[in-house]
Amino acid sequence: MRIDVVSIFPEYLDALGLSLIGKARQDGLLELNVRNLRDFTTDRHRTVDDTPYGGGAGMVMKPEPWALALESVLAGAGHSPATAEATETAAEVPEHDGAGRPVLIVPSPAGEVFTQSMAHELAGEEHLVFACGRYEGIDERVMEWAAGSFRVRPVSLGDYVLNGGEVAVLAMVEAIGRLIPGVVGNPESLVEESHSDGLLEYPVYTKPSVWRGRQVPDVLLSGNHARIARFRRDEQLRRTAERRPDLIEALANQLDSADRAAL
Numbered sequence: 606m607r608i609d610v611v612s613i614f615p616e617y618l619d620a621l622g623l624s625l626i627g628k629a630r631q632d633g634l635l636e637l638n639v640r641n642l643r644d645f646t647t648d649r650h651r652t653v654d655d656t657p658y659g660g661g662a663g664m665v666m667k668p669e670p671w672a673l674a675l676e677s678v679l680a681g682a683g684h685s686p687a688t689a690e691a692t693e694t695a696a697e698v699p700e701h702d703g704a705g706r707p708v709l710i711v712p713s714p715a716g717e718v719f720t721q722s723m724a725h726e727l728a729g730e731e732h733l734v735f736a737c738g739r740y741e742g743i744d745e746r747v748m749e750w751a752a753g754s755f756r757v758r759p760v761s762l763g764d765y766v767l768n769g770g771e772v773a774v775l776a777m778v779e780a781i782g783r784l785i786p787g788v789v790g791n792p793e794s795l796v797e798e799s800h801s802d803g804l805l806e807y808p809v810y811t812k813p814s815v816w817r818g819r820q821v822p823d824v825l826l827s828g829n830h831a832r833i834a835r836f837r838r839d840e841q842l843r844r845t846a847e848r849r850p851d852l853i854e855a856l857a858n859q860l861d862s863a864d865r866a867a868l
C-alpha cells in the first residue's frame with residue numbers, strides 16, 4: 606500500500622516512523638510520503654490561508670496550493686490529473702466507478718465517522734491520500750476538483766472538535782496499517798479485538814496471578830477452554846451493555862440464549 610499525506614505540519618506525522626507502522630515501512634509493506642503544503646505555494650510568505658467568503662471567524666485554506674500538492678501526489682504515483690473532458694467521461698461511464706483512482710481521505714468534523722469496518726475497507730486499497738486541513742477547513746472547491754482524479758471521502762474521527770486533520774490521520778493510518786497482511790506479527794490478534802464481532806473486547810490479565818491483593822479470575826487459571834471462552838464472551842457482553850448500549854441494540858438479533866442470559 607502507498608500512502609501520501611499533505612499537511613502544513615509534516616513533522617506531526619513523524620510518529621508514523623515508529624513501532625509497527627515504522628517497521629512495516631522498513632519492510633516495504635507500506636510506502637508513506639509526507640508533503641508540506643507550503644512547498645506548493647507561490648508567494649514569498651508561503652501563504653496557505655485567506656479570509657472566508659461570506660464572513661465568519663477564522664481563515665480558510667486556499668484552493669490552489671492544494672491542487673498543486675495533489676497533482677504532485679498523482680504524478681508521484683504515475684497517475685495523470687484528470688482533464689475536464691476526462692472528468693465528464695468518468696462521470697458518464699457508469700461502470701467507471703473510479704476503482705483505479707486513489708482514495709482521497711479528507712479528515713473533517715463534517716465527515717463520515719471512521720469505524721473498524723471502514724479501516725478494513727481502506728486496508729484493501731492500493732493508494733490512500735490524506736489531506737490534512739487546518740484553520741476552518743479547506744476551500745470546498747478542492748474536493749469538487751479532486752473528484753476528477755480521486756475517490757473523495759470526507760471522514761471524521763468522532764464527534765468532538767480537533768484543530769486540524771493530522772491527529773485523525775495518525776489514528777486512521779495506524780488502524781488501517783495494522784490490518785495490512787504481515788504488519789502485525791500474529792494475525793490471530795486481529796481476530797479477537799474490539800468491534801471485530803460487534804462487541805467491546807474482554808479484560809486481559811498477565812502474571813502475577815495475585816497483584817497488590819487482586820486475584821486474576823479463577824476461570825482463567827482453570828485450563829478449561831470452554832469455560833474460559835464463555836467467561837470472555839460474558840465479559841464482552843457485560844462491558845458492551847455497560848459502556849456502549851448502542852452496540853448491543855445493533856446486535857440484538859444476533860445474540861443467542863447464553864448471550865442474553867449474560868446481559
Ligand SMILES: N#Cc1c(-c2ccc3ccn(Cc4ccc(CN5CCOCC5)cc4)c3c2)n[nH]c1N
Nearest residue numbers: 712713738739761762763765766767768769770773
Ligand atoms: N477528522 C476529524 C476531526 C476534526 C477536524 C479535521 C480537520 C480539520 C481542519 C480544520 N479543523 C478545525 C476545525 C474545527 C471546527 C470546525 C467547525 N466549524 C464550523 C463552522 O464554524 C466554525 C467551525 C471546522 C474546522 C479540523 C478539524 N475535528 N474533529 C474531528 N473528529
